[in-house]
Amino acid sequence: MAYSAPVRDQVFILGDVLNIDAHSNIQGFADASLETVEQVLDEAARFCEGVLAPLNTVGDKEGCHWAPDNTVTTPKGFKAAYAQMVETGWAALGADPAWGGQGLPRVVNLAVSEMLSGANMAFAMYPGLTHGAYAAIEAGGSPEQKALYLPKLATCQWGGTMNLTEPQCGTDLGLIRTKAVPAGDGTYKITGQKIWISAGEHDMAENIVHLVLARIEGAPAGVKGISLFIVPKFIPDADGNPGARNSLVCAGLEEKMGIHGNATCVMAYDEATGWLVGEENQGLKTMFVMMNEARLGVGLQGVAIAEAAYQAAVAFAKDRLQGRALTGATNPEGPADPIIVHPDVRRMLMDSKALLEGGRAFMLWTALQGDLQHGAPDEATRQKAADYMGLMTPVVKAYLTDKGFKVCSDAMQVHGGSGFTEHFPASQYLRDCRIALIYEGTNGVQALDLVGRKLAAKGGRGVMSFFADVDALVAELESDEAIKPFVEGLRTVKAKLQEATMWLMQNGMANPDNAGAASTDYLHLFGLTALAYMWAMMAKAAQAKVTAGDSDPFYATKLSTGLYFVARILPEADTHLAKLKTGAATLMALSADAF
């Protein structure tokens, strides 16, 4: 079963829903007409479907290999595909033209990123992490650092990594122990061990630029004493080419449930030479610029892998003959009907389709906020978009990966016994997808970030904007009989989210455990509301086409899928609201010993 990039759906969202042609006053959009974007997406699809997708199973089965000389070999075919990616410029789409990128809008870049991850998540993480390192240096680096590193990172000629985690320290970065000692020449000697470093070592790039969090000797304890360093594998020489080998090695690879094609490294730094990024003890600030973008990228992985899993499930459900439709045979000449006739198989496929299309719109809509935040000509738009980015990032990350995992699990279920075997792709998708709920901050950490930080930021300005935008859309569409269920669904779920928000404001202050206890259900209620908002916008766009007499069945299918979302997924809101309003009492009742 071949992966097919969801270009048609992306073009619908970019063109009919988000109307990117109307944003030509924003940086990067002038050169990104919908027509151009379609061509870019089509070409990207060819690369992803033709080059990356066929390597996905190879990557899973072969994995990465570490040798005692601390080298890491990637699976067969990865190196050539990487070289092709660098050469054709797919990795540089979103980077600044000043550094050799193509300066395409984030929203377009994210659509391409979805294809990369959908075709081969383990592979896509190499440019993904490199882009993270790029973003950190762009955000916090000196002009010299930018000039030296960004052109190489933009194209992925050099790889990049993010080194946060240590054995004793994951979410709680205040516990970092890696040391940085000033060498007297402006550089630092970095010593310590980092774990779970994705793409930490491999054979595909001529250099790897590690972004490392460490503590300068004498720095304050906790998160206030953490600085960010550039620690390249090969120290660039005067011409900016890879020079002397730095004293850092990959000491081993992690054995993992999935993403076997990506090298998850234990990195050992032994007085490695590093360069401070930004100011001393301000490392977390820069890292979080990057982390926020990375979190969107993880939400994207949830959708991307789930789309691939869903496609495999659809193909299987149309092909596999087993049993007869409850309402009479649909394939009377054959030995049995294809299992797609069975309502419970449909349920899983429709759940998936509705979540994926809604999730894709949500992810692209959020990416557009990133474009507006950085490139809108007026301050009010920039500010509102920045508020949205802050607010929606944890929702995109956690809701779309939780749902992505559900879709992958349902895709396996559609496969029946075949799904559990490694001859079909369902197992790999499920295994690969699972990490997305964990890394870049577990989904529980996202929920806490949402209720504990993002919701109240700037006096709750972000969530107020969201409620106002939803109300405005409801007011605009409520007289449209054709899409009434979408409007009613959105109005209803928004009221529940508002009720939950009020509950949080009243009870979270009194006892912060109430906020913590409510956080995941609140995030899911938020995700449902965001998807209902997307579905209302998509229904509006699709209905306009249908009304105008467009005969492309895509639009009628879109409306049907959305009606399913409203009828069969939105009811989850009630349960989340009821659960979160029970507060912390029953949840925190037991002492730790009682478990």
Place this chain on the structure above:
Amino acid sequence: MAYSAPVRDQVFILGDVLNIDAHSNIQGFADASLETVEQVLDEAARFCEGVLAPLNTVGDKEGCHWAPDNTVTTPKGFKAAYAQMVETGWAALGADPAWGGQGLPRVVNLAVSEMLSGANMAFAMYPGLTHGAYAAIEAGGSPEQKALYLPKLATCQWGGTMNLTEPQCGTDLGLIRTKAVPAGDGTYKITGQKIWISAGEHDMAENIVHLVLARIEGAPAGVKGISLFIVPKFIPDADGNPGARNSLVCAGLEEKMGIHGNATCVMAYDEATGWLVGEENQGLKTMFVMMNEARLGVGLQGVAIAEAAYQAAVAFAKDRLQGRALTGATNPEGPADPIIVHPDVRRMLMDSKALLEGGRAFMLWTALQGDLQHGAPDEATRQKAADYMGLMTPVVKAYLTDKGFKVCSDAMQVHGGSGFTEHFPASQYLRDCRIALIYEGTNGVQALDLVGRKLAAKGGRGVMSFFADVDALVAELESDEAIKPFVEGLRTVKAKLQEATMWLMQNGMANPDNAGAASTDYLHLFGLTALAYMWAMMAKAAQAKVTAGDSDPFYATKLSTGLYFVARILPEADTHLAKLKTGAATLMALSADAF
């Protein structure tokens, strides 16, 4: 992290809730006083914790190995553990004393089975499948077949398997092609290929007895032409010892996501000698006797693996120091607090604990119905228990494995990044557990069995009994202020289940797709109601102890856990009810091409 068999909880359920001492008039119970049972459970726990659990990781990492001479080698240590199991009689606990078993009640046997699976699911499947073959021959075999095979299968001296699936035929057994040709001497020549045969070949037993579904030449098409055969690996000689090698081989092993320690075999039968079990063309009937028992055993696996995963998560959550409690440090001397202080970590652990304890009670309560069905002295009790067995089996199988998978996924999430690595047990539990949602009939097939067959069986007598029993318990307990939330929760969820049942009766007849579309949500609503019923019974028992002044903290913890279930899990009922009442319209709207 060592697995610890949940003996304390099992004894509470068997003694305080199900009161097995009151059933001494039932076959097998006279010799199974609670005191005796406790001793049995304690000894079984020692075997499971000490012998099987240490082999669990070994089995996963090493897997089974197939050689070109068609032999299969099990992971290191499995053979010795199997021999020990046979010798000590753990496999024979539930078998009939007439065949060398110990004749313990099903309910006790199931408690031991939970430990076997919790300690090492892949291992436990070998005796599990053998027990299935035992049950099929016991149900349908001739006196000679019973005398020849049951003593060997009871102890697991010989292994047993169930051969249903073929490449073109999983759920839809009417598509079976394996042929049986009368040999003229009362035996048949069996030819065909079977796939996914768990324990189909291995090195632990001196013989393996395959129960094979095949079609006798000239038999009617479809399920009405399927017969069941005994096809032993070695044909027993006149003394009942393994004799000539039969012409069947394991042609290869399936590569799977989990349960690596169990050999999942492709079996090739080439005019192998087989003996008909029961009558010609009646094979499915006997197979389904066995299947129903097997389905309970799969529900059990959901609870068993999830318990093990939960234990690992609890240990990790108490050990891992990261961040501070929202309400102030609980470990101020340490670098951070254990993550069990975080409400969202608690949420996952409490969800797990409440589902596991409720699920365990439900599984044991259902097993007790099996004992009553077969051994109660009066016909009315036997009939009611048989109705319950039919009705509850799909709920136990599907609800407890769906929830088991959720618990395993949450256990991984509690571990954070560590959970995704294979250094911690979370990944294996998640991977192993996943098959339980698929085999012995996917959970969707269970849901269809429930709404399409079990609900309406005998004029709906089973579900009526259940509603009446729930009403009686509510009436009995409603004046008890101490456990009021349990009673209210049960009353409310039962009303929803009743409403859903009415909806199904009214709408499922009119359009069977409505029943299919509702089936999974209905099954989950049923599962929630069953667990609410269990929790009300457990609350009654625990409260009685507390009221009587029992100072064992177990009882207060039980009540707290149950209150969490009522407050934070029961609200899921609303969503299931709302979803199922939307019917098939939006679900079946799209044509297959539109996916």
